[in-house]
Amino acid sequence: MPAHPLTLHNVVKRYDNLQPAVDNVSLQIEPGEFVSFLGPSGSGKTTTLMMIAGFQQPTSGDIRLNGRAIDQVPPHARNIGVVFQNYALFPHMSVADNVGFALRMRGVGKTEKARKVGAALEMVGLGQLASRRPAELSGGQQQRVALARALVFEPDLILLDEPLGALDKNMREHMQVELKRIHLELGVTMIYVTHDQTEAMTMSDRIAVFNHGRIEQIAAPQEMYLRPATRFVASFVGDNNLLAATSLGNGQYRVEGWGDLHAGDLALPAGKNVDLLLRPEMIRVAEPGAAHGTLQVEAAVNYGDSVLAIGKLGGKPLRVRIPGPQARGLEAGQQLPLHWQANDIHVIPALHA
Known part of the structure; x- marks a missing residue:
């Protein structure tokens, strides 16, 4: 786990000199926190996540992780795990090979890779399905594979972009419990993007509510529910x-x-x-x-x-x-x-x- 927080300072993202998609966002996320980015479509939450991941570059501002600036660091060198809504699994690979792909790219030896992959699959309850292909799994199982792949190389930070949006209600609630269990067990820092206020309220240590590219409030769930800072937060949460x-x-x-x-x-x-x-x-x-x-x-x-x-x-x-x-x-x-x-x-x- 990183010894320093993730910090964003005055981060701005513009496209073609139009209204900023992200407008002067500053926040600090402590090591081991579970923070949700909550807001409607187009509010800037996913764009902020993608800049942290390195898939988009800030127009201006500063992003630091574990004591170093990462604005110019390529995504694969940031030691950040990312879980997407669409899973992004390789259909021709087994579950084990999907999970171990990042380790192979990092040059991890065969024995060590097998140990880490096995541990990650056990963590998400898929130890018995290592040899299957993604098409043989349910949606919930595929999401667990994507999560194991993000965990396997022991990242400093895990980013989750609406990862449960494609699941039915019962499976979504089950995965919420599993994600929180894994977070507590590993102590890894997680940032979770969602437009679902219930997900944010039940899983998060703190919630950052985005609106028109800005953070209107960042607070613990109960504080935000009982004492919202703005009319927008009051109307969006609860x-x-x-x-x-x-x-x-x-x-x-x-x-x-x-x-x-x-x-x-x-x-x-x-x-x-x-x-x-x-x-x-x-x-x-x-x-x-x-x-x-x-x-x-x-x-x-x-x-x-x-x-x-x-x-x-x-x-x-x-x-x-x-x-x-x-x-x-x-x-x-x-x-x-x-x-x-x-x-x-x-x-x-x-x-x-």
């Missing part, structure tokens, strides 16, 4: 209710149609424009006389363990996730008294404020 409001000072905020609310996690001077984030699961069905307002239910979506009530409160759209037992019989047209705590509301200062 279900949400976002309310435009104006600060009245002393932790009080005015929401048109709702009146004045108290929010517990940030107090701003009067007159500041903000967004108030209230997650659907933070809202509770109120006891008689304790309601902050009444939801006019327009739709009720049953998830089995909970029901998502969708409607309006004070003329504004609102989503409320209610545990199953409390939601029995809930349907469109009903009125639902609601309550929440001031500390459940997160205040996001508006960019233009």
Whole structure:
């Protein structure tokens, strides 16, 4: 494992002098971290990954790994393993030969190569399939081969570009658990690109949310979910209710149609424009006389363990996730008294404020 972090400093990538695909990205990833790059298509996350791998060159900026600049180092000399969504396996080679290809290119001896390949295949649970060809494997097994190939030469860093996107839901969830197990067992630094917020939330030590070529926030999953830094992060990570409001000072905020609310996690001077984030699961069905307002239910979506009530409160759209037992019989047209705590509301200062 490298003794130094991976650092990106003011990295920019432009194509034909157009709007930057990556716009002044700086971050530091510590040895052994599992960091996810999360964002919509075209947000810059994959381009950033490809620059770290060496498949694309930054227009400007600096990338350093294990204490050395790698901007001009060719991909094969960076000691970085890469796992792609399409697996990129050689169809004419056996599983063992696919995994050992990088070792052969590095001139590793036959005995040592066989030992390392065997250990890598055991790590991903494919020790009994070494002689098979990729076409004889399931999608999940092929993805494990690609992962073993990235692990076999003991890289300083493993990059994973939406590696589970082609798998079905059950296999994707199983592979998430396996990837996290391997990460914890080996302690290798991993960067995982995804547009799937659930993957990022369940697997990562930290998440970097990309938007329009920039990182809007990098934080631990729970911190990002409960205290997103921007409106975009709040809307992209998790279900949400976002309310435009104006600060009245002393932790009080005015929401048109709702009146004045108290929010517990940030107090701003009067007159500041903000967004108030209230997650659907933070809202509770109120006891008689304790309601902050009444939801006019327009739709009720049953998830089995909970029901998502969708409607309006004070003329504004609102989503409320209610545990199953409390939601029995809930349907469109009903009125639902609601309550929440001031500390459940997160205040996001508006960019233009």
